[in-house]
Amino acid sequence: MRYLSTRGGMPPKTFTEILLGGLAPDGGLTIPEFYPVIHTAELETWRTLDYPSLAFEILSRFIDDIPANDLRALITRTYTAEVFGSNEITPVQTLAPNLHLLHLSNGPTLAFKDMAMQFLGNLFEYVLAQKNEELNILGATSGDTGSSAEYAMRGKRGIRVFMLSPHGKMSAFQTAQMFSLQDENIFNLAIEGVFDDCQDIVKAVSNDQAFKQKYRIGAVNSINWARIAAQIIYYFKAYFAVTRSSQETVSFSVPSGNFGNIFAGHVARMMGLPIKQLILATNENDVLDEFFRTGLYRPRTTAETKQTSSPSMDISKASNFERFIFDLTGRDAARVKELWQAVDQGGSFDLSQTDLWEKIQDFGIVSGTSNHAARIATIRDIYKQFNTLIDTHTADGLKVGRALHTADTPLICLETALPVKFADSIQEAVGFTPERPAGYNDLEKLPQRFERMPADTEQVKQFIANQIA
Numbered sequence: 066m067r068y069l070s071t072r073g074g075m076p077p078k079t080f081t082e083i084l085l086g087g088l089a090p091d092g093g094l095t096i097p098e099f100y101p102v103i104h105t106a107e108l109e110t111w112r113t114l115d116y117p118s119l120a121f122e123i124l125s126r127f128i129d130d131i132p133a134n135d136l137r138a139l140i141t142r143t144y145t146a147e148v149f150g151s152n153e154i155t156p157v158q159t160l161a162p163n164l165h166l167l168h169l170s171n172g173p174t175l176a177f178k179d180m181a182m183q184f185l186g187n188l189f190e191y192v193l194a195q196k197n198e199e200l201n202i203l204g205a206t207s208g209d210t211g212s213s214a215e216y217a218m219r220g221k222r223g224i225r226v227f228m229l230s231p232h233g234k235m236s237a238f239q240t241a242q243m244f245s246l247q248d249e250n251i252f253n254l255a256i257e258g259v260f261d262d263c264q265d266i267v268k269a270v271s272n273d274q275a276f277k278q279k280y281r282i283g284a285v286n287s288i289n290w291a292r293i294a295a296q297i298i299y300y301f302k303a304y305f306a307v308t309r310s311s312q313e314t315v316s317f318s319v320p321s322g323n324f325g326n327i328f329a330g331h332v333a334r335m336m337g338l339p340i341k342q343l344i345l346a347t348n349e350n351d352v353l354d355e356f357f358r359t360g361l362y363r364p365r366t367t368a369e370t371k372q373t374s375s376p377s378m379d380i381s382k383a384s385n386f387e388r389f390i391f392d393l394t395g396r397d398a399a400r401v402k403e404l405w406q407a408v409d410q411g412g413s414f415d416l417s418q419t420d421l422w423e424k425i426q427d428f429g430i431v432s433g434t435s436n437h438a439a440r441i442a443t444i445r446d447i448y449k450q451f452n453t454l455i456d457t458h459t460a461d462g463l464k465v466g467r468a469l470h471t472a473d474t475p476l477i478c479l480e481t482a483l484p485v486k487f488a489d490s491i492q493e494a495v496g497f498t499p500e501r502p503a504g505y506n507d508l509e510k511l512p513q514r515f516e517r518m519p520a521d522t523e524q525v526k527q528f529i530a531n532q533i534a
């Protein structure tokens with residue numbers, strides 16, 4: 066499998082090249098030259114596979130420059146009951162007929178990011194050792210990617226992590242999870258801005274090719290294709306959990322911010338998984354919902370981006386949306402480049418009067434928005450009806466999913482974090498705070514180590530250069 070850039074300016078590269086490279090050199094996102102298609106008969110043979118075996122079947126379609134035995138060993142070492150709490154790895158809980166919850170947050174940092182990030186940690190370590198190279202990871206987080214990446218990379222030889230987060234905008238638990246890490250290879254930078262400012266800095270640094278080469282800058286955000294690839298697996302696993310034959314269709318509801326999780330679902334669908342609806346749920350930062358309802362893509366400014374009680378989705382400029390538009394245009398890189406010229410200059414685009422707007426129906430994506438009152442009511446309702454506590458992001462997904470899904474199809478709602486990370490909202494919804502998993506009791510009391518910085522690319526570069534020196 067070779068990889069291209071959504072903006073057309075990258076010669077085809079191998080998986081390990083794009084794994085270490087992160088953002089494409091022309092500022093676009095890397096994407097496989099085609100999606101491998103799994104026909105119904107083959108899909109049926111995957112039905113009884115355990116998680117690591119299924120992961121190997123899927124990942125080996127995208128990763129063909131690591132020997133199969135080594136890839137299998139990396140996968141088997143990653144997806145264990147010790148790391149993810151059960152042999153199922155991503156258990157499905159049936160709440161009611163045709164309403165299911167896909168548990169993705171039983172990894173070490175209690176959010177779905179661990180599903181891919183634990184694999185990335187092992188993958189980076191393996192590839193860097195093979196190439197005898199080092200990597201300095203530069204990432205942006207709104208709360209969960211940061212701790213997931215840091216836990217996956219802490220203590221790993223040849224890897225440093227520089228993680229940018231929006232100062233004062235994550236939950237107390239999320240902040241403490243990251244900032245309490247004292248490992249020498251982990252650096253937390255609290256940026257005075259929102260997540261989009263952090264992500265813009267990551268992209269600006271990655272677009273400085275000289276700096277990127279000199280300091281060996283890599284990515285762990287979902288701009289890294291490996292993240293998307295590893296997130297495809299659980300769509301297949303969940304499909305098999307709620308169906309009996311591969312003729313049946315299902316729908317997924319996905320709380321969305323950077324459009325990575327739902328994009329993995331889109332790829333699963335392009336690979337042939339019978340998905341009827343991919344239901345996209347936003348919080349009050351509703352840029353993506355606006356697009357899927359009207360055709361207008363208008364990323365918001367820092368000042369317009371709202372701080373909400375589902376803070377990990379406080380995102381107004383979704384990276385992976387560019388990958389989706391690449392597919393929507395029939396993989397027309399020139400058109401994507403033109404559209405993103407406007408976006409990169411702070412502008413917008415409107416597809417409603419173009420040939421693309423009709424084609425969008427083919428992709429099965431429908432969308433809706435949630436808000437604080439709705440997520441609190443949903444948390445309360447799910448607890449009362451099903452004795453199950455969900456977090457604020459999952460609540461956004463359930464709220465929109467239940468409103469938009471067609472009743473004839475099973476709906477699988479993706480659980481993206483554990484409620485303990487957002488205890489204040491849980492208290493508001495049900496009158497008590499969730500029990501903490503072992504080892505997390507005094508998290509917020511631990512000493513914290515971080516650097517506060519303005520949203521300034523040059524200062525971030527200087528910090529990285531100083532640490533490496």
Ligand SMILES: Cc1ncc(COP(=O)(O)O)c(C=O)c1O
Pocket residue numbers: 176177208209210287320321322323324325326327377378458459481482
């Ligand atoms: C808990 C949680 N839910 C949902 C999302 C949104 O996922 P995505 O950015 O892949 O759309 C995030 C962050 O990305 C998250 O941390």
Ligand SMILES: N[C@@H](CCOP(=O)(O)O)C(=O)O
Pocket residue numbers: 205206207208209210211285286287288322323325377378384
């Ligand atoms: N919600 C994320 C933001 C980054 O998303 P990613 O999937 O691109 O890493 C977070 O919690 O940090």
